[in-house]
Amino acid sequence: EIVLTQSPGTLSLSPGERATLSCRASQSVDSSYLAWYQQKPGQAPRLLMYGASNRATGIPDRFSGSGSGTDFTLTISRLEPEDFAVYYCQKYGSSPLFTFGPGTKVDIK
């Protein structure tokens, strides 16, 4: 079973700053199978990225994803007030069918 690890656990930044979130897999994952989600308190998750680097519909271009193999990154170029949330990476494929990372909380410094 492939395990996803996210770092840091919490990222404290100010609006306008750049956020870099890491997702590491215990075994190599094809980048096609890697997605990112955003979740705000009391809300459902929202799809941000799929295929590691493809923005979902309606996602602003300040969000970008990259990576391959075991290391993937979600970057928010300039944090807006609405971007403070928890971010999860997710892998599709094999057993279990979907695996989520533990999440990175981006909070206001």
Added chain:
Amino acid sequence: EVQLVESGGGLVQPGGSLRLSCAASGLTFSPYSMNWVRQAPGKGLEWISYISSRSDTIYYADSVKGRFTISRDNAKNSLYLQMNSLRAEDTATYFCARATPGHIGPYYFYYMDVWGKGTTVTVSS
């Protein structure tokens, strides 16, 4: 408006049963695979079950296998989760989520692009 609405959550005793429903509106339900994902209080997301569009492929997480049953009724645009032998560790908010297929080159995959707001299940005596 594209919408998934879960219902059926509540308080149940350990060992009890509960049936969750997810009603789809504003979207074409039948062609899509669906998932249930849960989130324990203050914890992360856990995928628990998948069902294909025609119900011919079903998967479960090990944590619920043998106790939970996923099903769907395309005529009613609805997804279900029958939960039996409930345990305290099943306490969570349960989300239904659409699985949309994608492909990049030779790789085919699913991602969850539409989510309901969730229904809360509490297992406690």
